Amino acid sequence: MITRLDPTRRDETARPATPVAIDRARELVEPALHAAVDLLTDSRMRLIAGYQLGLWDAAGERAPGGRGKAVRPALVLLAARAVGGRAEAGVPGAVAVELVHNFSLLHDDIMDRDVERRHRPTGWVVYGEGQAILAGNAMLAAALETLLRDDPHHDRTVPALLACVQRLISGQSADLALERDDTAAIEDVLAMEDGKTAALIANSLELGALAAGADTAVVARLAEAGRLAGLAFQLVDDVLGVVGDASVTGKSSSSDIRAGKRSVPVVAALRSGTPEGDELADLLRAAPPETDVEVERAVRLVVTAGGLDWARREAERLLAAAHQELAAAGLGADTATHDAAQDLAEVLDFLVRRDW
Amino acid sequence: MITRLDPTRRDETARPATPVAIDRARELVEPALHAAVDLLTDSRMRLIAGYQLGLWDAAGERAPGGRGKAVRPALVLLAARAVGGRAEAGVPGAVAVELVHNFSLLHDDIMDRDVERRHRPTGWVVYGEGQAILAGNAMLAAALETLLRDDPHHDRTVPALLACVQRLISGQSADLALERDDTAAIEDVLAMEDGKTAALIANSLELGALAAGADTAVVARLAEAGRLAGLAFQLVDDVLGVVGDASVTGKSSSSDIRAGKRSVPVVAALRSGTPEGDELADLLRAAPPETDVEVERAVRLVVTAGGLDWARREAERLLAAAHQELAAAGLGADTATHDAAQDLAEVLDFLVRRDW
Structure with a gap:
């Protein structure tokens, strides 16, 4: 789930x-x-x-x-x-x-x-x-x-x-x-x-x-960078839980939709104030969609109500903020720490930037 | 269980x-x-x-x-x-x-x-x-x-x-x-x-x-006293799990027998080499005894095979060993510590000495 x-x-x-x-x-x-x-x-x-x-x-x-x-x-x-x-x-x-x-x-x-x-x-x-x-x-x-x-x-x-x-x-x-x-x-x-x-x-x-x-201040900056990138990572996971292909995610396609999970894109759609959001609420009210037709309809409603876009934009924003925190930490005074800071930024990117 | x-x-x-x-x-x-x-x-x-x-x-x-x-x-x-x-x-x-x-x-x-x-x-x-x-x-x-x-x-x-x-x-x-x-x-x-x-x-x-x-040596003595008394406490629990009255234990009578639990008295009986031990093994083999008649028969076999006596003797031995550890720790040099050591001994006794 x-x-x-x-x-x-x-x-x-x-x-x-x-x-x-x-x-x-x-x-x-x-x-x-x-x-x-x-x-x-x-x-x-x-x-x-x-x-x-x-x-x-x-x-x-x-x-x-x-x-x-x-x-x-x-x-x-x-x-x-x-x-x-x-x-x-x-x-x-x-x-x-x-x-x-x-x-x-x-x-x-x-x-x-x-x-x-x-x-x-x-x-x-x-x-x-x-x-x-x-x-x-x-x-x-x-x-x-x-x-x-x-x-x-x-x-x-x-x-x-x-x-x-x-x-x-x-x-x-x-x-x-x-x-x-x-x-x-x-x-x-x-x-x-x-x-x-x-x-x-x-x-x-x-x-x-x-x-x-x-120092405590540097520790706090790095932790915050991790938190922001971690949240972005989860939002990407949420997007993949709606539109992810089974061959790519290793789970059933649209696994969060099938599980009836209230992930960020789903809730963003439900709270969008659009007709599609209301239709989605009706569809999901009783139980998770069971048939492939119902699942596809739910996915389409999440997309058209703007749920995926919201989650993707938020993930981008969070990742950018994570990089800002890293930069603000003032790392990389010498070559070794500079390289490590770059590697760190690369791994945070890797965490978040998947196919979506 | x-x-x-x-x-x-x-x-x-x-x-x-x-x-x-x-x-x-x-x-x-x-x-x-x-x-x-x-x-x-x-x-x-x-x-x-x-x-x-x-x-x-x-x-x-x-x-x-x-x-x-x-x-x-x-x-x-x-x-x-x-x-x-x-x-x-x-x-x-x-x-x-x-x-x-x-x-x-x-x-x-x-x-x-x-x-x-x-x-x-x-x-x-x-x-x-x-x-x-x-x-x-x-x-x-x-x-x-x-x-x-x-x-x-x-x-x-x-x-x-x-x-x-x-x-x-x-x-x-x-x-x-x-x-x-x-x-x-x-x-x-x-x-x-x-x-x-x-x-x-x-x-x-x-x-x-x-x-x-x-000191480390004193800590070790006290911990060992606790371990011995704790094990004795559990053996008393095991005895009560065989013969305990529901009104006294707050559980169903002979609760461990009903649950098919291999507690110390049961295993002591099973390993006693007595005919009653073998009979108990046959009785318990398939499933826990279900009817009151079966439960009573199992309890009687644990008793006659010496399982309860073994557990009781072992609990007494462990409690005595616990008190020896306390004594060996060399506590009680002044009045305050002497009183505390006595209270400690009393609580260990209280833990173990219940109606059995």
Whole structure:
């Protein structure tokens, strides 16, 4: 039901080239991620965590597949470098955000009854709901343990991660509450997405900057840049949830429409004050559209009521604002930080600029 | 399905008088617990957390009922005093263990499909499963935030609490895996109960001692005393799950037998090598006993095969060992710490010595 912030869904078909900084970050973070999972004392929790992270298959054997692109860890490392630190300083934070991201995916899949992720059965389908809830909890605890053990700046990063976790929880809670809520305003949906998606992107930059010892003002600028780009990223996801082609998104076409989800384009259409908006409200009132004909009609109404345009314009505006925040942070005084700041800007672009 | 470590279940009928130290601790901890819940930024999470903690009813109105005895917070405060600190030093830890205890109850009730706790509907029944999972997560995060904010010794207490949380998770995971497992050995069940029940009792004493700045050796003794008494407490729960009267336990009589649970007395009987043990194995093989006649027969077989006696003897042995650990910690050099150590011993006794 829930629009995912999972950048991997288009692994096979994504057209923009993956920035090289993402692959470099993965090489650096991968061993530390394995080490963090290895430190889980319970073998069942280790197995489930590693499966969720794509480290191995359901039986614990090495097997390709199920990996995310790991954009968040890359953002942590780039933020550390962009404020003048070494990429290595960001590794504990990178592991922590990847663990928290996957903790939330594992739990959300249970709540949303999603049965597939990254072309594999979801954790609760493989291991049962109870064990999946527990493994999510263990991953959250492991994220904090990683920072406490390996990040010398954990006095700043641990509270920042916990505050982010509270925002993630709040966003997912709002998402559950908003499902098929006909009274939702765009602001409600945006506030939900701010927690559900933008908070962890913001926190990725925040943890990197904190781990490199950046000033509070610079940390706040980077976090805000991440938040703005994260929200833009979610709006693109929302657009793809209306008009996305199954072959491109890896989900059924118009998946959010089929799920009856009140995403930003849908709510923008419903609140547009147009005849098409009113017609859409009538169509969606009782239940999500079921037949392909109904789905196509709903998509057409969202488009003609201006819902997609609104979301696209807002995503563009947010991305531009994110770049302004980055610029305002005053990064790039020397060549190394300048390059890192450029890489960071490129990854934020990559996050948002998909085919839409 | 799961035997609870909830000391409140016998609120109405508990015969041993509640030690006065427990009531005193509650008075000291109560405002801080309210403050911790108030600091949850999400109003829905606040509502559910406060309901789970018994601070208010399902609609958020002040209403009596649903409160635990709060034995764990009392243990934190007494441990702080027993090592020479002030009770106030233990308050953040007391709030943290109460939050973690209730986080685990909220999640366990979902996994076990338990519909009632402390004479009220469980959290997931009232608010839905997804919101209950999220509120549990928020309470776990809030426990850590409380220590970071209010406990000057959080460099020691936060890692200790996280290690405990991993043990709790591991114990609950084993409990789910052991359900109706006919190959389980007593050691497997004891290891599960060590995580599921004993770890947080141990951690309660540990956090109190750490918050008061105690030496590592003293902290370890107190934690071990808590672990031993916690395990004894669980064995008593297991005994009551076989022979407990509904009017006394607040659950259906012989609730663990009806649930087909492989608790310590049941497994001790199954592994006794007696004809009654073999007969019990045949009876339980297919499914839990359903009729009252079958339940009574199973109870009689557990008794005659020596399962109850084994569990009772083991609980007595563990409680005695707990007191030895307390004594070995060398507490009570002056009057104040001596009194606190005595109160601590009394609360451990209270935890274990119920009617059985």
